[in-house]
Amino acid sequence: GAVxxxxxxxxxxxxxxxxxIECRSLDFQATTMFWYRQFPKxxxxxxxxxxxxxxxxxxxxxxxxxxxxxxASLTLSTLTVTSAHPEDSSFYICSADLAGGGTGExxxxxxxxxxxx
Amino acid sequence: xxxxxxxxxxLSVQEGDSAVIKCTYSDSASNYFPWYxxxxxxxxxxxxxxxxxxxxxxxxxxAVTLNKTAKHFSLHITETQPEDSAVYFCAAxxxxxxxxxxxxxxxxxxVTL
Numbered sequence: 199g200a201v202x203x204x205x206x207x208x209x210x211x212x213x214x215x216x217x218x219i220e221c222r223s224l225d226f227q228a229t230t231m232f233w234y235r236q237f238p239k240x241x242x243x244x245x246x247x248x249x250x251x252x253x254x255x256x257x258x259x260x261x262x263x264x265x266x267x268x269x270a271s272l273t274l275s276t277l278t279v280t281s282a283h284p285e286d287s288s289f290y291i292c293s294a295d296l297a298g299g300g301t302g303e304x305x306x307x308x309x310x311x312x313x314x315x
Numbered sequence: 316x317x318x319x320x321x322x323x324x325x326l327s328v329q330e331g332d333s334a335v336i337k338c339t340y341s342d343s344a345s346n347y348f349p350w351y352x353x354x355x356x357x358x359x360x361x362x363x364x365x366x367x368x369x370x371x372x373x374x375x376x377x378a379v380t381l382n383k384t385a386k387h388f389s390l391h392i393t394e395t396q397p398e399d400s401a402v403y404f405c406a407a408x409x410x411x412x413x414x415x416x417x418x419x420x421x422x423x424x425x426v427t428l
Binding site for chain 2: 230232239240241242243244247289291293295301302303304306307308309311
C-alpha cells in the first residue's frame with residue numbers, strides 16, 4: 199500500500215527558532231499534499247494544500263510567513279515553522295494524494311509532535 | 316466551505332454492544348466520506364469509506380450509511396471490543412481535483428468490559 203513517512207516524529211525547540219518537518223511519499227508520487235494541525239483532544243484542522251511546483255494554498259487564518267511550505271518534488275513536501283513560539287506546540291500531520299488519483303483517499307504520515315519551550 | 320459536525324463527542328459502550336456515530340455535512344457537492352480511527356499520538360487510520368453513489372457499505376463489524384438528501388452519514392460498529400476504543404473522525408470531501416478533507420470534531424469511544 200501507499201506509504202507516507204514524516205520526520206521528525208518528535209521535536210523540541212527553543213522559542214524563536216525554526217523547525218522543519220518533512221513529509222515523503224515512499225512508493226508513489228504525490229502531486230498534492232496536505233498539512234494538518236491537531237491540538238490535544240481536538241480534530242485535524244487543515245492548514246494548507248501543498249502542490250508540487252507551485253505555491254501552497256493556505257486556509258483562512260493560517261499565516262503563510264509563519265508556516266512555510268515547499269513541495270519541490272513529487273515525493274517531498276516540507277513544513278517549516280518559523281520563529282516558533284509555545285503556542286505553535288502541536289501535532290502536525292501531513293497527508294498525500296496519489297498523483298492524479300482523485301479518488302479521495304489520503305495517506306497520512308505518522309505525525310510530528312512539536313514542543314516549543 | 317465544507318462544515319462537518321459529529322456527534323456524540325464521547326461514547327461509552329459495553330463490550331459486545333453496538334456503537335453509532337453520526338455526522339452531518341453542509342456542502343452538497345461532497346462525494347467522498349471516509350471514517351478514521353486514531354489512537355493517542357498516532358496517525359489517523361482509514362477504517363471505511365463511502366462514496367455518494369452508494370447508500371450503505373459494510374466491512375465485517377463496521378458499516379457506514381449515507382443519506383445524501385439529508386446530508387448525513389453514520390458509522391456503525393457491532394459487537395464492540397476493547398480494541399475498538401479510540402477516537403473516531405468522520406470527514407467529507409469533493410474529489411474533483413484533490414482530496415481536501417474536512418474532518419468532524421471526533422468521537423471518543425470507550426468500550427468497557
